[in-house]
Amino acid sequence: MAKTPGKNDKPVRVNFDFRRELAEKIEGNLAGFCYQCGACVGDCPATTYGSTFNPREIMLQVLYGLGEELLVEDSVLWQCTNCYNCHERCPQEVKPVEVIISLKNMLADHGIYPxxxxxxxxxxxxxxxxxxxxxxxxxxxxxxxxxxxxxxxxxxxxxxxxxxxxxxxxx
Ligand code: SF4
Ligand code: SF4
Incomplete structure (x- = not known):
């Protein structure tokens, strides 16, 4: 999972190609407005399945362009129920659910789905x-x-x- 880098971590190189590909899919750079407040997590039912799913962390992975962590077999993305609670709560109108749906579409484009x-x-x-x-x-x-x-x-x-x-x- 993505985490905020500490002073001893190697610098993160943002993969802008992945961000551009996602922005084309979703028709906008929605995750670019995320300031990591975590409001989307509080009412997210998918976080109760285990410790692996967290919409704020997914937005952080998108900000870093970590497509290689998200677009994998058994991706956590499929745990999202599309309930839109995060959409209601986000103060930045990031529409996390729309970002996640677009990521799922990218997975489907690669023929990867459960x-x-x-x-x-x-x-x-x-x-x-x-x-x-x-x-x-x-x-x-x-x-x-x-x-x-x-x-x-x-x-x-x-x-x-x-x-x-x-x-x-x-x-
Ligand atoms: S749409 Fe997905 S990410 Fe958003 S609150 Fe519902 S389960 Fe969580
Ligand atoms: S509520 Fe919106 S701004 Fe806050 S962490 Fe979630 S996506 Fe980012």
Whole structure:
């Protein structure tokens, strides 16, 4: 994990190439406004899974350009639940969750994602939904007076996702 360097540590060389690549992905240098106050940590549910996840530290890693620590197999990034609590709390409008989503997209660009994410992608490509439906889904909806779900227009979905798949094939 990234930490503030002490006087005996070697100087950190910021990897600006990584920061530029991320800034293009997220369309802005959001993490550049982080002043490490830690407000994003207080209400982050992912920090309760263990000691490895900390949105402030992730922003620090981004500031240092430590892509090699973040874009790895079993990255801590996947522990983020996308709850947006950090987005609400950050006084600098860094939008840590958006930074983390962009980092996850960079991982996906490199074909690195855990099995559960692969399963979600497969299900989406087959059904247009991120979770498979079952008769129990409609029974549950009926309890709340909701109509059964209608089929997803897969032809339209394919038109939307095919350009991205083709770009991936050419890479
Ligand atoms: S969106 Fe992710 S980083 Fe932000 S508070 Fe929720 S779990 Fe934590
Ligand atoms: S709340 Fe915002 S400014 Fe504070 S550490 Fe988190 S991302 Fe940085």
């Amino acid at each position: 099995d559960p994410v692969s399963k979600v992608i497969e299900t989406f490509e087959e059904t247009g939904r991120t979770t498979p439906l079952s008769p129990a889904t409609d029974r549950q909806r009926a309890k709340y007076g909701l109509p059964p779900l209608t089929p997803v227009p897969m032809e339209e979905i394919k038109l939307l996702i095919e350009p991205a798949s083709e770009e991936g094939d050419q890479a």
